[in-house]
């Protein structure tokens with residue numbers, strides 16, 4: 001695979017459709033339009049063209065054609081789009097012709113966006129925002145992904161990096177003033193103040209985990225004794241026949257997950273094996289998985305059947321006790337809610353309770369971090385800042401403190417995928433030259 005190939009791909013999804021959009025990017029985009037569309041339309045003006053097989057001149061389709069020269073295109077390269085008719089034979093014919101042209105090939109997954117990143121059109125955080133936007137299944141996820149695509153995290157990370165580099169410049173500048181090799185007192189207070197403000201801010205950002213949860217969904221685990229009605233309730237909540245239901249205790253062994261949209265927030269509902277001692281090794285494994293799932297869950301719904309629960313509920317962050325099969329009219333005490341999956345009684349209340357849990361855990365989308373990757377980079381940034389403050393307090397050598405601050409700038413740069421830290425330092429120091 002060559003990175004200077006011109007690539008093409010269907011951008012509008014597969015299957016029969018009214019219109020199919022083929023996206024093209026690379027140096028031969030103009031040549032492709034000249035070859036199959038006869039001529040290149042005005043830049044960024046949708047124009048109708050008859051597409052022809054280059055060798056025979058035979059018509060392939062009537063299409064809307066776009067020409068978007070670089071560098072102000074999505075990928076930064078010359079780009080074209082063919083809006084063709086969405087029939088399977090039409091698209092197959094045009095893809096075949098494109099593939100037969102020299103220097104042109106089908107794109108790999110993510111290759112358009114990879115080129116956009118490599119050409120500096122998008123930083124890594126925006127690339128991730130774009131991926132999340134395409135995957136977004138709920139309103140909350142859509143909003144969060146769009147904010148990230150628009151650069152909310154990327155801009156914040158760039159701002160932190162600029163602050164860190166300013167501190168670094170001050171530390172390096174103090175080399176010129178200091179005889180003892182440590183930071184002179186006059187500068188030390190200023191540097192400490194800046195580091196402290198930054199450390200506090202990053203600490204606040206790290207404390208908010210709702211962005212990652214919103215991206216992945218709130219996990220709600222259905223747990224309880226065998227035959228409590230877990231699988232029946234899962235099917236009722238999912239409004240689909242996902243899990244096998246039977247009067248036989250020990251029906252469910254595997255962990256079954258269903259993604260739901262509750263009030264615009266993503267919730268993953270997990271059905272598990274009924275908790276009991278069992279001689280059956282497969283059921284034992286199911287029970288072990290059920291316990292592990294419950295322990296990692298955001299919310300456990302502990303299902304209590306009419307005959308009561310023989311075992312204790314698992315350890316959980318949040319636990320709601322749900323009396324099941326309320327149509328059987330047996331009173332259970334100490335339950336938060338009563339439901340009947342058979343009649344639907346209590347289901348709206350249960351859904352509202354879950355919506356409230358999701359709202360509380362996922363917040364209003366004000367979190368900056370949406371992935372473990374961001375968190376790890378920012379944690380390293382934060383600990384380097386804290387260490388640099390300690391080193392300053394202990395009058396350690398300037399060079400060592402500078403190195404620690406440099407580590408912080410590199411770690412925060414990973415969020416946007418910036419690698420040219422050194423270049424940035426060059427620019428900064430050229431405008432910051434003191435005395436020499």
Ligand SMILES: Nc1nc2c(ncn2[C@@H]2O[C@H](COP(=O)(O)OP(=O)(O)OP(=O)(O)O)[C@@H](O)[C@H]2O)c(=O)[nH]1
Nearest residue numbers: 226227228229230231232246250251252274341342
């Ligand atoms: N009357 C009544 N019966 C129910 C209700 N929910 C489930 N049942 C019945 O209870 C039995 C067990 O239901 P399941 O959903 O398989 O229970 P489970 O907790 O998943 O059981 P295991 O997977 O074996 O642990 C089945 O016969 C269901 O039809 C309900 O709301 N009312």
Ligand SMILES: [K+]
Nearest residue numbers: 227246248251
């Ligand atoms: K069952």
Ligand SMILES: [Mg+2]
Nearest residue numbers: 230231251252
């Ligand atoms: Mg079950």
